[in-house]
Amino acid sequence: MAQKPSIPKGTRDFSTTEMAKRNYIFNTIKEVYALYGFQQIETPAMENLSTLMGKYGEEGDKLLFKILNSGDFMHGMTGEEVANTSTLRLASKFCEKGLRYDLTVPFARYVVQHREELTLPFKRYQIQPVWRADRPQKGRYREFYQCDADVVGSESLLNEVELMQIVDTVFTKFGVRVCIKINNRKILTGIAEMIGQADKIVDITVAIDKLDKIGLDAVNAELADDGIPADAIEKLQPIINLSGTNAEKLQTMKTVLADSEIGLKGVAECEYILSKLGDLNNQIELDLTLARGLNYYTGAIFEVKALDVQIGSITGGGRYDNLTGIFGMPGLSGVGISFGADRIYDVLNQLDLYPQEAVNATQVLFVNFGEAEADFCLPILATLRKAGIRSEIYPDSVKMKKQMAYANAKQIPFVAIVGESEMAEGKVNLKNMITGEQSMVSPSEIASVIG
């Protein structure tokens, strides 16, 4: 017992300061989601393994945290049977439930399970932790929050438009300058069609993405290494060299993809979305190298990069055509977005962008000099709290120094000092902890000085 207790690797405690900052992030995102008519749902931490297995690939299945069945999880298996069964099979025998791995699959399950209660289009957001048995490393945790918003049951591109506006509004509120990158899976499909290399589209985008870093010749060499034939590489040149404004890029792509129906559809979708955005505070950039790993995207895809911090994508999303098909409800299109709360947290920390009022907790601490003084303070505290001022009295009448240290540690901006002379005057000595200034004020004036 003497050993200091600890928490599982890859998990975190959040201190009061960290929570204040995280709440600021989550509340800002929630508020913007709500401004656009999204409503919150929550799903259980545990899902049936039958819901989760097979949805994240073979690797994903291994990364699911599985929960041991309670009671007799062996249900009569003999030692011999156990010895003759693979670990993965045993896990399925011993466990019926697992912790959710993301919010997308539980959302799909939710939509199918509650289809009769839902009015489509369904605009939901969800902010909950997910768990992955990944090897922990810097910036990668086994428990982390996702903040997703999705619209399902509408194919309108206005949904994409609004999601881009949400991204712009959220990062404007945070004060983080970002570049919103958009692309369209249909354009990528069109490119693959055009050069007859449907299976190479990821290799192609990866290679093109290196243009700035390694130059055109090296990109072309890499494409050749990837097994792309010379004529296909030739056809890719206008795409690799694509530049100019979004309108110019789209104009070029119309020419390049003139023979691909699906490619042109992707271009038209991009044009539509860009034309309806209105005034954004952040730049939005068509980026054909944006592919996003997830195979279920079928239309617009987007990603957000912070401009002033070196960090991976801090938000992403896209359009999918068949989220719920796997649960027996095909043909439901949707589009979604996911803010990367942990990375946004790091960005706001690095740029020191937390507003003071978001991080501040208690506004005034009353020093405790003993029972008579505390009795004088208690009704004042009650009045302040009624006025919405976050107020504390130090619970014990210990040395002043200790009480002031407490105020400093909690970064409380005002300390109210009430001793005999203040009580005699019916006043409070209010100390501004930042300027050091002290003033005698009547109890009724405190709120206006602090507030």
Add this chain to the structure above:
Amino acid sequence: MAQKPSIPKGTRDFSTTEMAKRNYIFNTIKEVYALYGFQQIETPAMENLSTLMGKYGEEGDKLLFKILNSGDFMHGMTGEEVANTSTLRLASKFCEKGLRYDLTVPFARYVVQHREELTLPFKRYQIQPVWRADRPQKGRYREFYQCDADVVGSESLLNEVELMQIVDTVFTKFGVRVCIKINNRKILTGIAEMIGQADKIVDITVAIDKLDKIGLDAVNAELADDGIPADAIEKLQPIINLSGTNAEKLQTMKTVLADSEIGLKGVAECEYILSKLGDLNNQIELDLTLARGLNYYTGAIFEVKALDVQIGSITGGGRYDNLTGIFGMPGLSGVGISFGADRIYDVLNQLDLYPQEAVNATQVLFVNFGEAEADFCLPILATLRKAGIRSEIYPDSVKMKKQMAYANAKQIPFVAIVGESEMAEGKVNLKNMITGEQSMVSPSEIASVIG
């Protein structure tokens, strides 16, 4: 795949309406906690089993959800070894982690683990789900939220006073009339000492608690059945018959417990707490039958009963002397409170006490008649959202009836209708969905009509 997906028994999905109501509850409690200087922390869902095991009794150990180690959880055990090991031992071999069972043990672990970073007294609140492999039944879930606040590192009774004020404020905000019951473990210890039946104190409080229902004779008979000697029952009569105001009850107890130092201390603590509360909106009642199950309480204990709904205790808490001793940090006293969010949810539902603004989501829906009309609406939506009005445009230009059904299903109070004539006039036809009233307003007037 055709089978409708489901969730593990004892768990719940929360719909948008349920979440709005739950958020109202959590936000109200959070706000009041913050008014009293409590700050939020969060701990991981998973704790090491070494942290959790043995803290909740033998029964509790069985109710822990254990997480199968990832990878080769058998770590080389042979079939024979498996066959010769008990299920409980195997569970410990296969699992290093478990889901948290309450917020108290993780909090104790947190305090010990982070002792160097903390300034005492530490006033924290924590609102997170907990998991118990209990048999699910009406009102009992395998995943549910707890909302705890605790102060550790201060023995001052002002903490108890403030927790009672918090309870009073929270239920006043909810509009729920409650009775706050308080007692003190020291009084119960005093009673047990007085009659020489230290181990019978729970039986005694259970029997006394039935006075109203079964009458004095039956209570005395039950005490005798419990093995309490006649002379002890005789001594208990003033306690069983205790009545009057809190002051009168305390006066009686001073006489009854005159020979018990610890009993008198409990009485004095109650007196002190009651004398410092100030004006409460709810009644507070000294109730000697209040024992609370948890053995770790050592001083004041309290529970809250709703007056207008038949339901068990909706909030409870108390003073403990040695929360962190089990993790090697003895002597840290604390006092805490826990709001029962699920029961409070039921109470507010039954009494229909949710304020409309807490449940309302989108404030205005713009009907979508096509691209030209949508183009007219989009800048208006942008302006409204900047003004903080939660606004939507129906994403697809489908039949009006379907769009109005959507507004009704989401209980959106205003619908903005923009067709050719409205566009020609540069106005919006704003329909109040509750009164049915329609009026032509200019875009700049919408916010003031809705807001």
